[in-house]
Amino acid sequence: MFDFHTLAQQLINGVATGGMYALIALGYTMVYGIIELINFAHGDVYTLGSFFSLTILALLPIAGVTSGPLLVLIAIAVIILAALLCGITGVLIERLAYRRLRNAPRLAPLITAIGVSLILENIMQLWKGTSPVPFPQFLPNTEHSIGGVIFNDNEVLVVTVSVACMLLLNYFVYRTKLGKAMRATAQDRDAAQLMGININSTIAWTFFIGSALAGVAGFISGIYYGTTFFLNGYQAGLKAFTAAVLGGIGNITGAMLGGFVIGIVEALTAQFLGNQWTEVVVFSILILILVFRPSGLLGQHLAEKV
Amino acid sequence: MQRSIRARLASCIAVASMFSIGLSGCTGSGGGGGPASGNVIKIGSDLPVSGADASDGIPTQNGVQLAVKVANEQHMIPGFTIQADSLDDAVNGVHNPPQGQKNVQALASDPAVLGIVGPFNSNVAQAEIPTSNALGIALVAPSTTNPTLTKGPEALELRRSNPNEITFFRVCATDDVQGPVGADYAAKMLHLKRAYVVDDNETYGKGIADQWAARFIADGGTVVAHQHLTPGQTDFHALLTDAGAANPDVVFYGGTSATGGDQLRKQMAGSPLASVTMFGGDGIRNDEFLKIAGSMANQVYATVASVNAAKLPAAQAFLKEYQDTYHVPVGSYSAAGYVAAMVIIKAAGEAVKANGGKMPSRADVLDQIRKAPKFDTIIGSFSFDASGDPTSKIISIYEAKSDVWDFLTQVKFGT
Numbered sequence: 228m229f230d231f232h233t234l235a236q237q238l239i240n241g242v243a244t245g246g247m248y249a250l251i252a253l254g255y256t257m258v259y260g261i262i263e264l265i266n267f268a269h270g271d272v273y274t275l276g277s278f279f280s281l282t283i284l285a286l287l288p289i290a291g292v293t294s295g296p297l298l299v300l301i302a303i304a305v306i307i308l309a310a311l312l313c314g315i316t317g318v319l320i321e322r323l324a325y326r327r328l329r330n331a332p333r334l335a336p337l338i339t340a341i342g343v344s345l346i347l348e349n350i351m352q353l354w355k356g357t358s359p360v361p362f363p364q365f366l367p368n369t370e371h372s373i374g375g376v377i378f379n380d381n382e383v384l385v386v387t388v389s390v391a392c393m394l395l396l397n398y399f400v401y402r403t404k405l406g407k408a409m410r411a412t413a414q415d416r417d418a419a420q421l422m423g424i425n426i427n428s429t430i431a432w433t434f435f436i437g438s439a440l441a442g443v444a445g446f447i448s449g450i451y452y453g454t455t456f457f458l459n460g461y462q463a464g465l466k467a468f469t470a471a472v473l474g475g476i477g478n479i480t481g482a483m484l485g486g487f488v489i490g491i492v493e494a495l496t497a498q499f500l501g502n503q504w505t506e507v508v509v510f511s512i513l514i515l516i517l518v519f520r521p522s523g524l525l526g527q528h529l530a531e532k533v
Numbered sequence: 534m535q536r537s538i539r540a541r542l543a544s545c546i547a548v549a550s551m552f553s554i555g556l557s558g559c560t561g562s563g564g565g566g567g568p569a570s571g572n573v574i575k576i577g578s579d580l581p582v583s584g585a586d587a588s589d590g591i592p593t594q595n596g597v598q599l600a601v602k603v604a605n606e607q608h609m610i611p612g613f614t615i616q617a618d619s620l621d622d623a624v625n626g627v628h629n630p631p632q633g634q635k636n637v638q639a640l641a642s643d644p645a646v647l648g649i650v651g652p653f654n655s656n657v658a659q660a661e662i663p664t665s666n667a668l669g670i671a672l673v674a675p676s677t678t679n680p681t682l683t684k685g686p687e688a689l690e691l692r693r694s695n696p697n698e699i700t701f702f703r704v705c706a707t708d709d710v711q712g713p714v715g716a717d718y719a720a721k722m723l724h725l726k727r728a729y730v731v732d733d734n735e736t737y738g739k740g741i742a743d744q745w746a747a748r749f750i751a752d753g754g755t756v757v758a759h760q761h762l763t764p765g766q767t768d769f770h771a772l773l774t775d776a777g778a779a780n781p782d783v784v785f786y787g788g789t790s791a792t793g794g795d796q797l798r799k800q801m802a803g804s805p806l807a808s809v810t811m812f813g814g815d816g817i818r819n820d821e822f823l824k825i826a827g828s829m830a831n832q833v834y835a836t837v838a839s840v841n842a843a844k845l846p847a848a849q850a851f852l853k854e855y856q857d858t859y860h861v862p863v864g865s866y867s868a869a870g871y872v873a874a875m876v877i878i879k880a881a882g883e884a885v886k887a888n889g890g891k892m893p894s895r896a897d898v899l900d901q902i903r904k905a906p907k908f909d910t911i912i913g914s915f916s917f918d919a920s921g922d923p924t925s926k927i928i929s930i931y932e933a934k935s936d937v938w939d940f941l942t943q944v945k946f947g948t
Contacts, residue, residue, distance in 0.1 A: 233778040240770040357584030357626030359796065361825055368803040377777075379803040452767055453799045454825055458625055462765055497771035503734060503761035505771075 235376040237494040243382045243451065245490020246389030250444035251467035252474070252482035253396060254317075254437030260413045260477035261433045262329060267340040268320060270464015271347035272313050272438045276445020277455040278351055279309040281362060289365045298366055306388065309446045310439035317438025318431050326427070344461075351457035359456040362449035385447045392443055393483050396436065400479060409433055413477070466493075469513040475523025484524065572613045572892070574881055576601055576874050577620070577640035579633055579651035579661070584626020585791035588821040590653055592864025593675050594619050597650045599855055600874035610882045612890055617874075618646060622657055627791045630660035637661045641668045647884075647898045648673060648877035650870060654789070655679035655737035659691060662701045667694035670895050671902055673876050674703040675869035676815065678711055678838045679740045683920040699921045700899060704872050704912070706838040706926035706946070708737070711814055712744025714928040714944050715836040719783055719812050720752035723834070727755050728812075729781035731772070731797065733788030734761040741814045742787025749785075757781050762793050769793070769800045777805035784809060789816035795825035802829050810834070818865050818931050818938055826933075833933035834941075840912045840927040841940050842868035848911040872910040876902060 251273050258266045283305050292298055324343050328336040370379045400406040408429045411419040420426050448463070449455050470489045474481025489509055496508045516523060578597045582590040601617040604610070618640060622633035633652050640646045641664070648671035652658050658677040665672040674682075681687040682701065689696055719725045728749050732742035739761070746756045757779040760772060776784060784806065786794045794817040801807055811833040818835035826833070842848035848868055855863055880901035884893035887901075907914050915925040929943035 230778065233774060236774045236777075237771060240774055243770070244768055352625075357623070358587065358821065359585055359626075359825055361799075361827060364802075364827075370803060377805060381803060451770075452796065453802070453827075454767070454796055456626075456767065458765070459767060462767075493768075494771040494774075498775050501760060502731075502766075502772045502775075503763055506763050 232375050232377075233498065236378070237498045238491060239376070239378050239382055239386075241491030241494035242487060243385040243490070244493060245470075245487035246386055247444045247448055247451070247486075248463070248467045248470045248489050249483045249486025250389050250392060250440045251463060252470040252486045253393070253479065254441050255468055255471040256474070256476055256479060256482040257409075257433050257437045259471070260479075261409060261430055262325070262336075263333070264325060264336050264340065265468070265476075266325075266437075267337070267464070268343035268347055269437065269441060270460035270462075270467065271344050271351070272317055272320075272460070273441040273445045273448070273463055273467075274351060274455065274457060274460035275316060275347060276309050276313045276442030277362065277449040277459070278355060278360075278445070278457075279312045279442065280305050280446040280449055281355075281360065281455065283308050284363050284365065289363065292365070295367075302366060302384075306443055306446050310442040313442025313445065314435040314439035317434040317441075320438075321431055321434040326430075348457060348461075355455075355457060357457065359454040362453055362455050364450070364453060366450060381451050385451050388443060388447050392440055396440065396479065399436070405429070405432055466509060469509055472513060473516050473523055475526030478523065478525045481523055481525035573616055573645050574610060574613045574647055574885075574892070575616045575618045575643060575645040576877055577618045577637075577643075577646045577649035577651075578870075578874070579620050579622050579636040579640065579649060579657075580653045580870075581623035581628040581657075581791075582619070582621045583623045585795075585821050585825075586623050586626065586628050586653070586789065588790070588819040588824075589676075589864060589866070590621070590623065590628075592861070592867040593653060593870035595855065595859050596675070596863075596867040596870030596872075597874040599851070599858060600871045600878065602858070603854065604875070604878045609878055610885055613885065613892075615878060616645075618643065622652060623791075628652070628654040628657050628789075630657045633657035634660040634664055637664045637670075637672070638668075641665075641670050646670070647881050647893070647895055648902075650675065650873040650877065652677060653866070654735075655682060655740070656735045658682050658701065659736055662691040663694065665700045666692040666698060669695070669698065669700060669899065671877060671880070671899050672701045673873040673902075674701070674705070675873045676705050676838070676866040677703055677737070678705055678708045678815065679736050680707040680709045681736075681740070683707075683922050688920065698899075699903060699917075699919070702876070702902060702917050702921040702923075704839075704869050704876065704910075704915075704923055705866070706928055707922065708741040708744050708814070708838070710926050710946055711836050711838045711928050712741045713748035715812060715814065715834075715930070716745045716748035716752060716754075718834070718836075718930055718942075719785075719810075720749055720754050723783075723810065725754065725783040725810060725812075727757050727779075727781045728783045728785050729757050729776045729779055730759040730785045730787070731776075732759075732761055732786070733792035733794075734763075735788060735792060737814075737816060738786075738788030738792065740787070741816075742785060745785055745787065745812075745814075762788070762797075764792070766793050767796060769797050770804070772797075773800060773804045773806055781806075782809060784811050786811060786813045786817060788813075790819055790821040790825065792816075795822045798822070798826040798829045798833060808832070814838075815865055820864075823933060823936055823938070828935070830933045830935055835931050835933070835938070837865045837929045837931065838926075839866060839869045839929065841929045841943055842912060843940070844943070845912065847913075851911045868912050872908075872912050875910060876908055879908065880905065 470485035474485030
């Protein structure tokens with residue numbers, strides 16, 4: 228049942244979901260790059276982002292607002308606030324849970340990460356309960372059609388925001404002093420310290436940025452799916468982790484690429500193989516990558532890991 | 534490198550899943566209250582009363598607890614105080630078969646529990662029936678509609694410990710009736726022609742979707758595709774794009790709100806399916822669906838495998854009592870929960886009488902349920918057939934109108 232319009236629409240779906248996976252995957256990959264920890268609490272920070280957005284939206288007087296520019300402004304304000312709050316959460320997690328374990332055997336911080344994940348999940352469960360929570364659909368969601376391919380405002384928003392974040396991150400990592408410090412710390416922590424880089428603050432900034440990106444993903448997931456749920460981060464986190472591994476864990480460009488690939492694979496699987504096979508296909512990719520190419524698609528540039 | 538990532542991932546997933554099952558497990562609460570002094574008979578209940586399933590489970594549990602209250606007021610078992618012991622089988626907000634099985638075991642370990650009302654969901658029943666069968670305790674379900682729970686080779690496998698002992702009964706109709714009634718309504722009353730069928734791949738959801746689809750085809754309709762959701766799915770965009778390309782005039786959803794039905798409907802907004810009818814079974818006829826689907830909770834039809842109590846003169850006292858006690862409208866299966874509890878209470882009463890006023894055994898209670906010629910209840914008179922199904926089956930049909938489910942009609946089968 229091949230037809231061009233459906234394929235194009237599935238690619239849009241895939242890029243939209245993939246953008247969110249990529250934003251989450253960036254956090255995994257940056258943290259892994261710098262302290263070689265797979266931060267399994269990261270998926271829950273993403274959920275936390277949508278919960279923070281809910282709370283912020285509840286505080287804003289959005290009910291009567293219909294003017295387009297004002298709505299965009301509100302959306303940007305919510306994104307920035309949610310990202311800030313998630314960033315702070317990330318820094319707190321690093322400070323309280325991981326910093327002391329930086330020189331411990333690798334299993335210790337990993338188990339701690341699972342513990343932090345459970346703590347966050349339980350906090351969110353107490354906060355909003357065990358049912359899905361409706362997310363206010365305050366942005367207009369009109370349909371557009373270009374050459375018969377239908378897409379809507381939400382999809383435009385999701386793709387624009389995620390791509391913008393990635394461009395910002397790229398600029399930050401490769402063009403700023405702090406970004407250079409991160410890359411240096413990732414390459415060789417001891418040498419970086421000897422060169423006068425403050426390791427603790429560099430790592431804290433890495434957590435801040437990774438978690439802030441997850442916060443942005445949390446907000447756009449609320450808009451895109453219309454609901455949020457305290458356990459959403461578990462599954463999204465696993466898929467983003469798959470994306471990070473697929474791209475080569477520790478590699479920023481790889482995480483973005485991996486996110487989009489996973490999103491598109493999901494959408495095309497739902498279209499051509501049937502919806503029930505999406506997870507089978509995604510996690511088969513994870514297994515195949517781990518077995519045959521553990522360094523990932525772009526893993527050879529390990530020197531650039533952050 | 535290769536080893537370590539793999540090993541870490543494996544251990545993480547194992548530990549994480551272990552914890553998530555362990556942590557939010559037992560959240561049972563004893564209803565009915567009072568210390569267990571002397572002659573106490575307990576009616577257990579196992580329903581999903583937290584999370585997305587709560588809007589089904591709590592109204593049903595209210596029915597059970599109301600039955601216990603009424604039975605005590607009317608001294609239906611002379612010499613005994615009746616108490617409700619209510620457990621929750623939802624884990625992380627969704628009905629969970631292993632948790633249900635544990636709850637049945639926990640309830641059965643209390644000798645005062647003479648019977649259990651529950652479960653709500655068919656896949657939970659699949660986990661509980663073998664336990665109830667092995668332990669010889671009555672399990673009376675208000676709402677589990679999958680036909681294979683009581684009939685056919687699957688049912689025989691479920692009661693493998695004592696194949697000839699029926700311990701599982703239900704007071705609702707089954708999906709081999711519910712599905713076809715819904716399909717007939719969609720094809721003949723709503724004149725729908727092209728159905729895109731989705732189910733949640735659970736016992737109930739897949740079962741009712743198959744039954745509905747088969748009848749819809751027999752009625753002259755076309756099933757353009759039949760898709761299955763994955764557990765915990767939250768993103769339906771790709772599925773809906775596929776559905777949109779197939780150009781259906783109805784999307785049938787077999788499953789519950791908790792397994793994704795409400796979010797599926799919500800995400801139809803802004804897609805080519807925004808103005809397409811949705812049809813479902815009793816799994817979506819709840820307040821959770823209305824809450825999540827929001828403005829999309831229109832043009833949605835759902836069947837319920839039980840009678841609409843508001844239409845029955847015999848149920849008016851129950852409805853008033855329910856309103857006075859809980860101050861909320863009844864759910865799809867509140868009356869069924871009440872009736873399921875009453876079945877156990879009446880059987881226990883008979884068993885006490887036969888036992889000379891002393892505490893009867895669970896086997897006596899089971900015997901009374903099986904051999905009762907007729908239960909006169911607020912939803913009509915019925916008895917149980919040889920496999921535990923009620924002799925009377927009624928399907929009611931509802932339509933969602935934004936914030937309320939409007940009753941449309943009902944169809945009766947059997948005696």
